[in-house]
Amino acid sequence: MQLAEQRLTAIKQRIHNACRDTGREQSDVTIIGASKTKDAQLIKSFGQAGLKDVGENYLQEAIGKQQALSTLPLNWHFIGSIQSNKTKLIAQHFDWVHGVDRLKIAQRLARQNNKSSPIKVLIQINPDLEDSKAGVALDTAAELADAMAQIDHLQIHGYMMIPMPRDSEAEQRRVFAKAKKTLETSNQRYGLNMRHLSMGMSADLEAAIAEGSTMVRIGTDLFGTRV
Numbered sequence: 001m002q003l004a005e006q007r008l009t010a011i012k013q014r015i016h017n018a019c020r021d022t023g024r025e026q027s028d029v030t031i032i033g034a035s036k037t038k039d040a041q042l043i044k045s046f047g048q049a050g051l052k053d054v055g056e057n058y059l060q061e062a063i064g065k066q067q068a069l070s071t072l073p074l075n076w077h078f079i080g081s082i083q084s085n086k087t088k089l090i091a092q093h094f095d096w097v098h099g100v101d102r103l104k105i106a107q108r109l110a111r112q113n114n115k116s117s118p119i120k121v122l123i124q125i126n127p128d129l130e131d132s133k134a135g136v137a138l139d140t141a142a143e144l145a146d147a148m149a150q151i152d153h154l155q156i157h158g159y160m161m162i163p164m165p166r167d168s169e170a171e172q173r174r175v176f177a178k179a180k181k182t183l184e185t186s187n188q189r190y191g192l193n194m195r196h197l198s199m200g201m202s203a204d205l206e207a208a209i210a211e212g213s214t215m216v217r218i219g220t221d222l223f224g225t226r227v
């Protein structure tokens with residue numbers, strides 16, 4: 001087996017085990033290859049091995065790779081921090097935008113979306129209220145989701161989070177469970193139908209899946225360490 005196939009198989013096995021242990025369907029969890037700093041050739045080998053979803057953090061870097069990989073049927077996710085002067089290119093080049101945390105950004109993405117399908121967005125939650133990270137507090141997410149649900153040409157699908165590292169899987173699960181709870185209460189309170197939680201990375205995908213993640217963003221354990 002080639003490297004890409006081996007790494008992808010290993011991640012699928014971890015997801016399989018996490019789903020089996022917690023009574024979830026493996027088909028409900030999408031692997032997003034978080035490929036920042038990795039070149040198009042490497043991503044291509046993963047695409048050929050069956051990876052369908054790619055997450056990029058830096059707009060210019062991503063656009064170059066998209067051009068190089070245009071023959072592969074990949075879904076592109078923007079998972080980096082969003083500056084408002086970049087929303088036009090983000091809207092035009094990505095299917096999904098994780099990490100939206102202001103209504104104004106969502107409105108711009110919707111207005112600048114030139115695709116026939118609505119742009120799909122996730123609201124970033126900042127559970128530890130870290131200054132270095134984007135995202136809203138847990139208790140304001142629902143209201144923002146309701147406001148975004150009113151915007152045309154945009155679909156709000158759920159929440160994304162990048163918690164601080166925790167020492168144990170129990171601690172990891174505790175914070176991911178808060179996102180799950182927030183998704184449920186948001187849907188109930190505002191009659192929404194959000195179904196996605198983008199959470200879990202190389203180090204904590206099992207805990208995230210145990211608490212309902214539907215999209216794990218995997219960098220290191222697929223593409224190798226970043227320099």
Ligand SMILES: *Cc1c(COP(=O)(O)O)cnc(C)c1O
Binds near residue numbers: 034057079203220
């Ligand atoms: C880099 C990155 C990841 C992947 O992290 P790993 O620990 O390398 O798996 C996931 N999500 C975001 C937003 C990232 O920037």
